[in-house]
Amino acid sequence: MSLSVKVQEADFDPAELQRSLLAGGQAEGAVVTFTGYVRASNEQRTIERMELEHYPGMTENSILAILQQAAERWGVLAASVVHRVGVLRTGDQIVWVGVAAAHREAAFSACEFTMDYLKTRAPFWKKEVGPQGDHWVEHRAQDTERAQRWGRSSE
Amino acid sequence: MSLSVKVQEADFDPAELQRSLLAGGQAEGAVVTFTGYVRASNEQRTIERMELEHYPGMTENSILAILQQAAERWGVLAASVVHRVGVLRTGDQIVWVGVAAAHREAAFSACEFTMDYLKTRAPFWKKEVGPQGDHWVEHRAQDTERAQRWGRSSE
Amino acid sequence: MIKVLFFARIREELDCRQLDLPWGNDLVDLDALSGRLCREHGEHWEKVLGQQNIIRAVNQKVVTGNTALADGDEVAFFPPVTGG
């Protein structure tokens, strides 16, 4: 089982990440990936750029803990997260999550679980900068609700 | 909204497919992709190669109908399916489904819905060839149950 | 004329990919078509086409139960699908 977490300012290539995910073997039947992009607007506010801050050390460890939980729960064969920090612009890639498993059910569940927990537990903070000035993005109650679907075992 | 379906013998490049999916605009916040691969074994049978047959015409139309349902139900911005037919070997890519949406909830649901319906409604048939001879893959009851999660509106 | 197609395991079991049947009164619906195929081809076809989980499509749409046919229709018989 191969788990990988990277927090970086540089952009990433989803194709290369998917190839790395599969580098370990040929047992995989299914790969599910998620790529998040900076939208042009959020709740009617125009976004010129996004500034992403994180808590170095804690970020990597908390994401790895999430991946370990997902791997144990669904028998994942490989999983990888890349999350960017720093200044990002509209259309830029922010985050990539890839999960390889023998069957699609496991791959879909583990990928969505990981995204839900990235949104609720990993110490990242987004600030939007636009014509109306700076705006720290508020945490969405909906994200906490979605994360709670997966049960208390994930706390 | 851009929907695309291709059934082909040729291999495909997930990176290029993801780029095409996003070619329409910058409104997308989330892309979820599924890639299916030929496994080395299935229910203890060793697989040397896979032969994929389909019903030309009906295949493309039924997948497009599935994508249209997904697009209406989740407000998908773009969706694309590529499914291979002919002779495939262990580790080969079989199918790719990509969905772009403003938010991840819609992208995950539409992608998983599309895969569930590909497994239960699109007229493809897999034959495994291995040391024990030929074997038509049996439909999994589990796949029908998963597809039924999405409700009768999808019939 | 009715075009009749067989796919996958059904195609192999019947050793037949396609039949073109001239339109006639014995093809008014799917059950009549199945009946004629079984009468013409005998017991083996009756067994194969009588399998419980066989799927029937008319003009590339899956149908459940008996369905009226018209001259020019395309009918297909196939096993449960296994793509994806």
Place this chain on the structure above:
Amino acid sequence: MIKVLFFARIREELDCRQLDLPWGNDLVDLDALSGRLCREHGEHWEKVLGQQNIIRAVNQKVVTGNTALADGDEVAFFPPVTGG
């Protein structure tokens, strides 16, 4: 020594990224630490650190409620996370 870190909106509101406090009896737990920061820095800090949804972490683990501290610990205050 206790290393205290502030992130995102909290960091901006306090205009402070990091404080290093010499270890002492007034730092035995998180509530004692918060109390000392508010006494030293006044009403504005009291308001910011008293916000209901503020998250506290000790040695890079989120904690709920009061938690004992030891010399060498790392404490962080931050708002609800918004990554992904």
